[in-house]
Amino acid sequence: MKKALALSLLLLPLLALCAQEAMDPLQYEIWVTLDPARKMLHGRETIRWTNTTRDTVPDICFHLYWNAFKNEKSALMTEARLDGAQGTDHGDADVKDGDWGWIDVEKIRLKDGSDLKPAMEFIARDEPRHADDQTVMRVKLPRALAPGETLDLELAFTAKIPKTIRRSGYYHNGYFIGQWFPKPGVYQEGKGWNCHQYHLNSEFFADFAGFRVHITVPREYVVGASGKETGRLENSRNRTITHTFEQQRIHDFAWTADPDYIRIERDFIADREVSAGEYRQIAGTLRLPLPEVKLPDVKMILLINPEHRGQVERHFKALRAAIKYYGLWYGPYPYETVTMVDPPFRSGSGGMEYPTLFTAGTRVLPSPQENSPEMVIIHEFGHGYWYGLAASNEFEEAWLDEGINTYSTGKVLAKAYGPGSFPLVLAGIPLARYSGSFKYSDLELDRLAGVHAVTLDPVLTASWKFSSPMSYAMNVYMRAATNLRTLENLIGKEAMLRVMRAFHSQFRFRHPTTRDFIATACEVSGRDLGWFFAEMFQGSLHWDYAVERASSQRIAAARGVFDRGGKKVEITGKQARALDHGDKKPRYLTRVRVRRLGEARPGPDVRLKVRTLFADGSQKIENWDGQWRWIEFTYTGMSKVTQAQVDPDTVFLIDRDLSNNSYVVKSRAAGGLRWSGKLLFWLQNLLQFASALS
Amino acid sequence: MSLFKLFSRGLDLTLRKHPLAFRLWAVNFLFALLIAAPAAFLLIGHAGHSLSAGSVLNKLDVHWLTDLSSRFLDAAPAVVGLLIAAACLYLLLAVFLNGAIIGSLNRPGARTTLAGFFHDGGLYFWRFFRLLLFSIPVYLLALAIFFPLLRILLQLLQRRATTEWPVLVAGNIRILFLLLLLGLVSMFFDYVKIGLATSGRQSVLKEAWLTLKFLRGRFFRAWGLYLLAGLAFILLTLFYLEVARLLPKGRPWLVLVFFLWQQLYILGRQASRVLFFATELEFTKQFRNPVE
Numbered sequence: 008m009k010k011a012l013a014l015s016l017l018l019l020p021l022l023a024l025c026a027q028e029a030m031d032p033l034q035y036e037i038w039v040t041l042d043p044a045r046k047m048l049h050g051r052e053t054i055r056w057t058n059t060t061r062d063t064v065p066d067i068c069f070h071l072y073w074n075a076f077k078n079e080k081s082a083l084m085t086e087a088r089l090d091g092a093q094g095t096d097h098g099d100a101d102v103k104d105g106d107w108g109w110i111d112v113e114k115i116r117l118k119d120g121s122d123l124k125p126a127m128e129f130i131a132r133d134e135p136r137h138a139d140d141q142t143v144m145r146v147k148l149p150r151a152l153a154p155g156e157t158l159d160l161e162l163a164f165t166a167k168i169p170k171t172i173r174r175s176g177y178y179h180n181g182y183f184i185g186q187w188f189p190k191p192g193v194y195q196e197g198k199g200w201n202c203h204q205y206h207l208n209s210e211f212f213a214d215f216a217g218f219r220v221h222i223t224v225p226r227e228y229v230v231g232a233s234g235k236e237t238g239r240l241e242n243s244r245n246r247t248i249t250h251t252f253e254q255q256r257i258h259d260f261a262w263t264a265d266p267d268y269i270r271i272e273r274d275f276i277a278d279r280e281v282s283a284g285e286y287r288q289i290a291g292t293l294r295l296p297l298p299e300v301k302l303p304d305v306k307m308i309l310l311i312n313p314e315h316r317g318q319v320e321r322h323f324k325a326l327r328a329a330i331k332y333y334g335l336w337y338g339p340y341p342y343e344t345v346t347m348v349d350p351p352f353r354s355g356s357g358g359m360e361y362p363t364l365f366t367a368g369t370r371v372l373p374s375p376q377e378n379s380p381e382m383v384i385i386h387e388f389g390h391g392y393w394y395g396l397a398a399s400n401e402f403e404e405a406w407l408d409e410g411i412n413t414y415s416t417g418k419v420l421a422k423a424y425g426p427g428s429f430p431l432v433l434a435g436i437p438l439a440r441y442s443g444s445f446k447y448s449d450l451e452l453d454r455l456a457g458v459h460a461v462t463l464d465p466v467l468t469a470s471w472k473f474s475s476p477m478s479y480a481m482n483v484y485m486r487a488a489t490n491l492r493t494l495e496n497l498i499g500k501e502a503m504l505r506v507m508r509a510f511h512s513q514f515r516f517r518h519p520t521t522r523d524f525i526a527t528a529c530e531v532s533g534r535d536l537g538w539f540f541a542e543m544f545q546g547s548l549h550w551d552y553a554v555e556r557a558s559s560q561r562i563a564a565a566r567g568v569f570d571r572g573g574k575k576v577e578i579t580g581k582q583a584r585a586l587d588h589g590d591k592k593p594r595y596l597t598r599v600r601v602r603r604l605g606e607a608r609p610g611p612d613v614r615l616k617v618r619t620l621f622a623d624g625s626q627k628i629e630n631w632d633g634q635w636r637w638i639e640f641t642y643t644g645m646s647k648v649t650q651a652q653v654d655p656d657t658v659f660l661i662d663r664d665l666s667n668n669s670y671v672v673k674s675r676a677a678g679g680l681r682w683s684g685k686l687l688f689w690l691q692n693l694l695q696f697a698s699a700l701s
Numbered sequence: 702m703s704l705f706k707l708f709s710r711g712l713d714l715t716l717r718k719h720p721l722a723f724r725l726w727a728v729n730f731l732f733a734l735l736i737a738a739p740a741a742f743l744l745i746g747h748a749g750h751s752l753s754a755g756s757v758l759n760k761l762d763v764h765w766l767t768d769l770s771s772r773f774l775d776a777a778p779a780v781v782g783l784l785i786a787a788a789c790l791y792l793l794l795a796v797f798l799n800g801a802i803i804g805s806l807n808r809p810g811a812r813t814t815l816a817g818f819f820h821d822g823g824l825y826f827w828r829f830f831r832l833l834l835f836s837i838p839v840y841l842l843a844l845a846i847f848f849p850l851l852r853i854l855l856q857l858l859q860r861r862a863t864t865e866w867p868v869l870v871a872g873n874i875r876i877l878f879l880l881l882l883l884g885l886v887s888m889f890f891d892y893v894k895i896g897l898a899t900s901g902r903q904s905v906l907k908e909a910w911l912t913l914k915f916l917r918g919r920f921f922r923a924w925g926l927y928l929l930a931g932l933a934f935i936l937l938t939l940f941y942l943e944v945a946r947l948l949p950k951g952r953p954w955l956v957l958v959f960f961l962w963q964q965l966y967i968l969g970r971q972a973s974r975v976l977f978f979a980t981e982l983e984f985t986k987q988f989r990n991p992v993e
Contacts, residue, residue, distance in 0.1 A: 314866060370865065434873045435869045436869075441946060445760075451767070459771070663768075665768055666747065666751040675748075679745030679754070680741070683745065684963075691729050691730065693784070694733055700792060700836075700837075701798075
């Protein structure tokens with residue numbers, strides 16, 4: 008079994024690579040010019056799409072994401088208005104007059120010159136329907152495309168750049184251009200085009216492709232983009248520069264331009280970052296040969312705003328940690344470059360991922376104790392793996408990238424930085440001197456949000472169908488991450504690492520689904536984990552086990568009539584008390600009752616550990632299947648119980664209330680008193696402030 | 702007389718009448734204890750039998766906060782309501798205490814008796830309560846007129862900002878202005894209270910008008926003195942924070958020491974409250990004609 012597993016881990020990446028090399032169905036070449044005066048993009052695009060399925064395809068569907076910002080009737084704007092999302096950090100529905108964005112496909116034709124524009128129509132298939140949404144365009148082909156055939160299209164488009172709205176836009180001279188070009192959806196065999204509208208709570212889904220993009224901007228602009236810059240041509244006639252970027256095997260392309268960017272390049276030199284011991288250790292854990300875990304060198308490019316110049320080293324340190332640990336755990340980073348963008352001020356594009364490029368985000372006065380901007384750098388780089396390489400459908404199963412990546416971010420942060428501290432900030436100024444005592448780990452914060460999200464929606468809900476943006480965020484990020492931590496505790500750290508590595512290797516450059524993840528987890532761990540995913544990801548029931556009571560009672564001499572030597576002997580109360588009094592080694596009956604307070608239950612092969620400690624230092628361990636509402640364990644012995652604990656190793660981190668997992672017989676008021684003292688102090692201060700009005 | 706001299710006289714008066722600060726601390730402590738007691742029982746009950754937070758040395762951990770919030774989140778509106786009600790009650794109590802403080806400070810001699818303290822609180826309560834009612838619209842007016850004006854000005858600066866700095870600076874200016882504005886109104890009503898106590902006048906509106914006239918020519922000196930007393934409070938807070946930062950916390954008895962330090966700080970806050978009134982009283986005695 009172990010050999011087979013090792014072999015499969017070894018072969019999976021190779022197989023996946025071989026299978027996918029031939030399957031990337033798209034090639035793009037795009038020419039785009041930025042018109043800063045009118046905030047417009049003018050573009051031309053050639054697309055070669057190959058039908059790699061066994062279906063005959065009659066049409067092609069495109070995402071025109073920027074039409075979400077065209078008017079208040081788009082799906083995104085309607086959802087934002089209904090959810091009251093105006094004024095959030097992404098801007099959402101709070102669009103001022105004149106700040107709208109849109110994209111027009113002015114020309115679309117086949118390579119032979121056939122005009123397809125008359126065959127263009129906007130479609131809105133998602134429920135609830137937003138009929139006026141124009142973010143998905145369908146083009147009926149004059150002739151259906153047979154399996155293996157290739158479609159060559161030429162498009163011309165014009166786009167108005169929105170002002171500071173969800174992940175894209177401009178502010179002043181800074182531009183962040185994401186989801187900007189007509190992009191085909193993903194054709195799924197037997198199902199047709201997977202091409203959802205742009206929703207408030209959703210991100211993206213696209214096919215792997217080769218990109219060659221020529222970006223023309225005024226020459227004073229500093230440009231960063233997905234992929235590697237392969238050319239730069241100065242056009243002296245109109246004082247512009249055309250930058251050419253190329254990258255194979257990515258599924259999106261974003262770029263940014265700002266004359267104020269400071270561009271800094273550094274190298275991630277793997278041999279300097281990872282020791283031989285670390286390679287050996289990870290190879291051993293993953294049961295892979297050493298060369299399989301070796302990391303390549305990567306060119307790191309930082310575009311940073313001048314006011315954040317002092318944070319350059321913080322940015323690179325975090326990125327190095329991310330490249331190292333994501334690479335060691337999930338597989339080497341496969342591209343030559345990664346571009347980290349400190350996004351332009353008010354461009355609304357911070358904390359977002361694109362293949363080989365991501366945006367971070369920081370403040371002019373960051374707290375030295377807080378893991379920010381480190382957390383966002385690690386998280387967004389991590390999306391290069393979970394979304395970038397294992398390209399799940401963010402519309403339908405957002406947890407597969409956000410949840411897994413939140414889980415991974417927490418682990419990298421813990422490894423590279425340790426716990427963070429809540430910053431004490433007064434009017435935007437961190438009071439570093441007086442903060443730092445309240446430490447936290449990402450794991451704890453994820454649980455805080457996760458347990459409160461359980462009953463809102465199942466994690467496995469389509470992004471736009473969550474009951475609220477809050478439920479979406481808490482479920483797909485924090486609850487999913489907490490569930491994965493629980494899974495890690497359940498199957499063991501090393502097995503979990505092998506699950507994640509196998510899953511990533513198998514689905515690198517592919518589109519994995521939840522079903523694939525479950526299958527990998529079951530196969531690699533050798534356990535049937537179906538119940539876990541049904542309960543934690545498809546369910547919305549609380550998990551909560553508690554020790555209801557733990558007590559010991561002296562076993563007293565029994566009163567009544569007893570048969571002794573053929574005679575009836577009565578032991579009276581007085582005699583029983585005398586017997587008890589004379590007993591120098593009293594025995595105790597201990598009862599420990601554990602209760603299931605939540606509705607969620609473990610699977611058939613899982614046992615909840617119940618540990619009971621006695622005054623003489625001895626302990627009893629029981630295993631309970633956790634199915635019935637309660638169970639009582641009884642023990643007789645010479646010692647009294649001191650404490651009992653269900654799930655003492657905190658395997659089930661998703662437990663709604665961990666404090667009721669333990670029961671200490673002798674109540675200890677000290678801890679409660681201490682917090683009451685703190686509460687009293689804060690109340691005294693609060694009252695003092697209130698009295699200022701008198 | 703210089704501001705520093707006046708401040709020093711106010712400080713001297715505060716020290717001489719030091720029992721006042723102790724009494725204020727006791728009232729504040731008992732009142733807060735009354736509100737905190739149910740929460741304390743809840744906390745002790747919740748943590749007492751659990752390993753999560755039973756130890757006096759356990760640091761605040763997010764897991765425990767999660768557990769608490771899971772159990773008591775639904776009670777949050779009730780807690781907020783309770784806190785607002787408590788703050789309103791304390792405000793009334795503070796009206797009484799203001800009378801007691803000013804009356805005691807204004808009494809000749811170093812001794813302040815408890816009977817005198819309560820007598821003065823009762824004596825001025827109704828006048829100060831009416832003043833409180835009168836002050837509320839003035840506070841609201843100040844916030845509704847001056848604060849939005851500044852906000853509009855700062856928004857112009859913020860809207861044109863091309864980096865984060867102007868936004869940060871504007872935000873700080875706004876907070877500073879808000880504090881100064883509230884301080885200004887608060888200072889004015891302090892002088893009205895002192896005027897009511899020293900003149901024995903019953904009419905709050907008349908006293909407010911006379912105080913306005915009194916402060917008109919001496920505004921900057923009065924304001925400077927107020928800021929000096931405010932500075933004393935800020936220094937006190939910084940001193941508390943510095944010591945709190947340095948105090949070791951690894952032993953149960955040190956937790957008690959820390960609690961005592963916190964209470965000393967609250968005592969200091971009460972003393973600083975007395976100091977405000979004492980300096981303002983000295984200022985009034987120095988510059989205000991008793992018949993004004």
